[in-house]
Amino acid sequence: SSYYENYHSMKEIYHWMEAVVKVHSDLLQKIYIGSSYEKRPLYVLKAIHVRERDRTMTTLLEHFDFYVMPVINVDGYEYTWSHPSNRLWRKSRSSHGNSKCIGTDMNRNFDAHWCGPGASHFECQEIYCGPYPESEPEVKAVARFVRDHKDIIKAYITMHSYSQLVLFPYSYTMNKSKDHEELESLAQKAAKAIKRTxxxxxxxxxxxxxxxxxxxxxxxxxxxxxxKYSFTFELRDTGTYGFLLPPREIKPTCLEALSAVKEIAQHVLQNL
Ligand code: 0X9
Ligand code: ZN
Structure with missing residues (x-):
C-alpha cells in the first residue's frame, strides 16, 4: 500500500517533505518557520500556482497559494512513535518551571481568551494552557508566521480528529461571532461537499x-x-475507532477534507 495509506514516523515525514519539494521544485517550497521545544525543525509547505489537471484546482491555484503545515506538534508526534504505550499523547513535550508533568495543550496556548473556562492552569491536565500565551515555541512559530502574512491570508483551516465536524469561531465563548451566519452557511456547504465525495x-x-x-x-x-474564514475540521471517525483510525481510512478522509477545502476556497474567491 502507498505512502498515503499509512501512518509515518516524524523521520519519514521529514524525508517525505524533502523529497516532494525536490521532485516538485516548480510548484512546492519548504519554509522553515522555527524549531520545537526539543529543537526539531518546523516546516510549512507552500504550493505555488501552476497548471493542474483538476479544473477547479487550476482555478483555485491560479488565485491562491496554499500553505500547509503537515505537523505542528513534532515532538509530541515523535513521542507517540518512540513510546508506543503513549500512542495517544496530545500535548507538546515542554517542561516549565519545576512541574512534575510534561506538555502544554497547543490548542489552548494561542492568545485568544487564553486559559479562560475550558482550559486548565494545572500542568498535569490534558488541556493545560501553558504558563502564558505562546509559551510553546511551536505555537509562537505558527502565530508569528500567520501574523506576518495576515494581510495576504484569506482563510485558515486547522485539521484535527475526531468527530466529523466543520467548526468555526467561537470556541472561547458561547456568543456568536459577527460573521456567524456566513460562516455557518459556508460550513454547511463544506459538509455537503464532503457528503458528495x-x-x-x-x-x-x-x-x-x-x-x-x-x-x-x-x-x-x-x-x-x-x-474571517477560519475553521477547524474534526476528521473521521465518530467514535468506532476514534483517534486510532485504521490506515485504510486515511485516503478517503483526505479526499473528503480536500473537497471541503476546495468549497471554502471557492467561496473565498467569490467574495474577494
Ligand atoms: O479541543 C480541541 O482542541 C479540539 N478537539 S480535539 O479533540 N481534536 O482536541 C477542538 C478545537 C475547536 N476549536 C477551538 N477550541 N478553538
Ligand atoms: Zn485536536
Whole structure:
C-alpha cells in the first residue's frame, strides 16, 4: 500500500517533505518557520500556482497559494512513535518551571481568551494552557508566521480528529461571532461537499455551541486577527475507532477534507 495509506514516523515525514519539494521544485517550497521545544525543525509547505489537471484546482491555484503545515506538534508526534504505550499523547513535550508533568495543550496556548473556562492552569491536565500565551515555541512559530502574512491570508483551516465536524469561531465563548451566519452557511456547504465525495456526514457549527468551550485555540485566534474564514475540521471517525483510525481510512478522509477545502476556497474567491 502507498505512502498515503499509512501512518509515518516524524523521520519519514521529514524525508517525505524533502523529497516532494525536490521532485516538485516548480510548484512546492519548504519554509522553515522555527524549531520545537526539543529543537526539531518546523516546516510549512507552500504550493505555488501552476497548471493542474483538476479544473477547479487550476482555478483555485491560479488565485491562491496554499500553505500547509503537515505537523505542528513534532515532538509530541515523535513521542507517540518512540513510546508506543503513549500512542495517544496530545500535548507538546515542554517542561516549565519545576512541574512534575510534561506538555502544554497547543490548542489552548494561542492568545485568544487564553486559559479562560475550558482550559486548565494545572500542568498535569490534558488541556493545560501553558504558563502564558505562546509559551510553546511551536505555537509562537505558527502565530508569528500567520501574523506576518495576515494581510495576504484569506482563510485558515486547522485539521484535527475526531468527530466529523466543520467548526468555526467561537470556541472561547458561547456568543456568536459577527460573521456567524456566513460562516455557518459556508460550513454547511463544506459538509455537503464532503457528503458528495465519500458519503460521510460531517456536522457544521460554532465550536463552543457544537462541542465545548475551549479557549486559546488557533482558529479563534486567527479569526480575531482578522482572518474571517477560519475553521477547524474534526476528521473521521465518530467514535468506532476514534483517534486510532485504521490506515485504510486515511485516503478517503483526505479526499473528503480536500473537497471541503476546495468549497471554502471557492467561496473565498467569490467574495474577494
Ligand atoms: O479541543 C480541541 O482542541 C479540539 N478537539 S480535539 O479533540 N481534536 O482536541 C477542538 C478545537 C475547536 N476549536 C477551538 N477550541 N478553538
Ligand atoms: Zn485536536
Amino acid at each position: 465519500t458519503w460521510k456526514t460531517y456536522r457544521p457549527g460554532a465550536g463552543a455551541q457544537t462541542i465545548y468551550l475551549a479557549p486559546g485555540g488557533s482558529d479563534d485566534w486567527a479569526y480575531d486577527l482578522g482572518i
